[in-house]
Amino acid sequence: MNAREMLAVAMTETDLDAVAALEASVQAHPWLRGNFVDSLAAGHACRVLRSNDEIIGFSVVMTVVDEAHLLNIAVDRRHQGQGHGARLLRQIIDEARSAGAVRLLLEVRRSNRQAIDFYRHFAFTQVAVRRAYYPTDAGREDALLFDKELQ
Numbered sequence: 001m002n003a004r005e006m007l008a009v010a011m012t013e014t015d016l017d018a019v020a021a022l023e024a025s026v027q028a029h030p031w032l033r034g035n036f037v038d039s040l041a042a043g044h045a046c047r048v049l050r051s052n053d054e055i056i057g058f059s060v061v062m063t064v065v066d067e068a069h070l071l072n073i074a075v076d077r078r079h080q081g082q083g084h085g086a087r088l089l090r091q092i093i094d095e096a097r098s099a100g101a102v103r104l105l106l107e108v109r110r111s112n113r114q115a116i117d118f119y120r121h122f123a124f125t126q127v128a129v130r131r132a133y134y135p136t137d138a139g140r141e142d143a144l145l146f147d148k149e150l151q
Contacts, residue, residue, distance in 0.1 A: 006084070008047035008091050011040065011058060015048050018055045026074050029135045036060070044071065045095060049088055051079070059088050061096065068096035068150075070106035089122055097150045104150055107143035109134050116144065124148045 011019060020033040039046050039060045045068075049057035057075040061068050070092060075084045096104050107130060108115045124146040133143035 006049055006051065006087055008049045008057070008059065008088055011036070011046035011048045011060075013037075013040065015055060015058075016040075019048065019058050022055060022058065022076055023072070023074055026077055028137070031072060039071065045092075047088070047091070049075075049084060057084050057088050059092055061092055063096065063099060063101055066100055066102045068092070068099070068101040068104045070104060085118065086122075089118075093122075093148070093150065102149065102151045104148045106146050107133060108146065110142045110144055119146050122148065 016033055016036050019036055020031070023030040023036075036046070039062075042062070045059075045061040045063065047059045047061075048055045055076075056079040058073070059070065060072040061070055063069070073085065073088055073092070075088070093104060104124075106119065106124070108119065110129075125148070126144050127147050128145040130143040130145055132140035134141045
């Protein structure tokens, strides 16, 4: 099944172990299972992307009034480079727009050139820097704040 045929569906409690494991496999400083539990409990738009009953990606989006904030997105390393991240992001944009959001915000590590290029490809614009936002093994790293107008 290619990325165009897949649709991310609502994350459930039964997905949490797999989602947390996927997150831990792609992030040096991952969210913990409890972070995903909290996002589900808060009513955030939590989605999983499946291929043959395997979770290969996920996203977590928080909406406040008319702004959507992409809190987390990941694709399993074995499935990266196949359009799955793009599929997830397009669905996030479509759902946020349909829900009345006028813009989508996200942070990305200053050192994550691949993600920065990915978001710029989707017409996100850097609007600010959040100093010492992310933990690193050596201390803290800045986050670049990006946004995309949706309306």
